[in-house]
Amino acid sequence: MERKSNSGEWEKMKKEISELMTEGRDYAHELKFQLGSSSSDQESREHLAKKILESYHKSLTIMNHPAELDQVSPHIHGGGSPKSDDSDQEPHQNIKSSKKSMPRWTEKVRITPGAEIDRTLDDGFSWRKYGQKDILGAKFPRGYYRCTYRKSQGCEATKQVQRSNENHQMLFEISYRGIHSCSQAANVRSAIPVRVLEPNQPQEHENLEMVKESLDAGHHNYNHQSHLHQTLQYHLSSTPTLESNNMMLQLADQNIDLFGSTSFSSDLGANVNYDYLASHNVGSVSHSTSNSPSESPFESFDPNNPFKGFRGF
DNA sequence: CGAATTTGACCTTG
DNA sequence: CAAGGTCAAATTCG
Numbered sequence: 172m173e174r175k176s177n178s179g180e181w182e183k184m185k186k187e188i189s190e191l192m193t194e195g196r197d198y199a200h201e202l203k204f205q206l207g208s209s210s211s212d213q214e215s216r217e218h219l220a221k222k223i224l225e226s227y228h229k230s231l232t233i234m235n236h237p238a239e240l241d242q243v244s245p246h247i248h249g250g251g252s253p254k255s256d257d258s259d260q261e262p263h264q265n266i267k268s269s270k271k272s273m274p275r276w277t278e279k280v281r282i283t284p285g286a287e288i289d290r291t292l293d294d295g296f297s298w299r300k301y302g303q304k305d306i307l308g309a310k311f312p313r314g315y316y317r318c319t320y321r322k323s324q325g326c327e328a329t330k331q332v333q334r335s336n337e338n339h340q341m342l343f344e345i346s347y348r349g350i351h352s353c354s355q356a357a358n359v360r361s362a363i364p365v366r367v368l369e370p371n372q373p374q375e376h377e378n379l380e381m382v383k384e385s386l387d388a389g390h391h392n393y394n395h396q397s398h399l400h401q402t403l404q405y406h407l408s409s410t411p412t413l414e415s416n417n418m419m420l421q422l423a424d425q426n427i428d429l430f431g432s433t434s435f436s437s438d439l440g441a442n443v444n445y446d447y448l449a450s451h452n453v454g455s456v457s458h459s460t461s462n463s464p465s466e467s468p469f470e471s472f473d474p475n476n477p478f479k480g481f482r483g484f
Numbered sequence: 485c486g487a488a489t490t491t492g493a494c495c496t497t498g
Numbered sequence: 499c500a501a502g503g504t505c506a507a508a509t510t511c512g
Contacts, residue, residue: 300489302504315503319488331503489510496503 188230195226200276273327273349282341296355298330310336318353326353 202219297319305312311334318326328349335342350356 299487301506303490304502304504307501313502317504485512487511490508492505492507494503494505497501498499 184233187233191226191230191233195223195230198222198226270348275346275348277344277346280343280345282343295358296328296351306333309333318351318355320353320355324353326351326356328352 198219202216202223206216298316299319299321300314300316302315303312304315314332315329316332317329320326328347328351330348331346333344333346335344
């Protein structure tokens with residue numbers, strides 16, 4: 172065998188592949204999510220599939236033709252076209268974890284009237300709102316939140332909360348970015364995306380099921396998924412902070428598996444419908460302040476009742 | 485009075 | 499350039 176070249180080249184290649192694979196994973200996450208969601212169009216799914224294939228292709232190309240590294244693999248970030256090279260001007264150094272590489276995922280939370288919102292929308296983390304923006308085509312503004320402990324503990328986790336256009340029930344799309352590194356991460360159970368399925372799922376997934384299966388076929392190891400989840404919880408409850416963070420990063424890599432089969436039935440009653448993940452929270456910082464904040468479109472459903480005394484875990 | 489939110493300006497990105 | 503994302507001063511909350 173021919174060792175390709177110096178170790179620098181190898182490292183570079185390794186990094187590129189890693190990024191590509193990460194990108195592919197993220198797209199796969201999104202696709203997986205959309206497959207499980209009733210609201211996603213064929214077009215975006217195809218787009219995602221294309222992106223995934225692209226990632227594979229590039230990775231393979233790099234491995235087979237390391238010389239072309241520079242051309243093949245620009246840079247990856249979610250959502251956009253694979254162009255742009257930030258090799259030139261860098262306004263700000265990304266010494267810290269660049270946002271690009273942060274794990275991202277989205278969940279949808281539906282709330283039917285009568286649900287205990289305050290409790291339902293609380294993922295256990297403390298969030299601090301830092302912005303709100305009107306989004307084109309969206310009826311409600313999008314809220315931007317970051318971890319309360321960003322300053323004190325350098326926790327970079329953020330999330331965006333978007334209420335979907337007027338539906339009968341309130342539907343929120345919550346996008347998370349970054350993993351909590353704050354001390355809260357050790358205490359919050361579901362800092363990791365774990366899918367929660369409702370018993371009465373829509374019969375939407377008929378056509379999708381095939382695609383889904385073909386996806387799953389790639390990593391057909393259903394059984395250890397729940398094991399993974401258990402491992403996670405174990406770590407979360409037994410490990411203070413940073414370790415669990417690493418743990419979660421690893422797990423973030425395995426989300427695809429987790430989504431596949433891990434399922435709970437919430438004992439919250441029929442009011443709550445988790446479309447995706449287990450962790451969520453719609454913006455209202457329910458830990459230190461405001462319970463019935465203002466007339467923000469998010470809290471506008473203001474439950475006159477804080478439901479402070481819900482049963483513990 | 486300190487902490488959280490609001491909100492318009494400013495920065496980034498496609 | 500426009501849409502999205504973030505900053506930060508002013509304001510509100512507890």
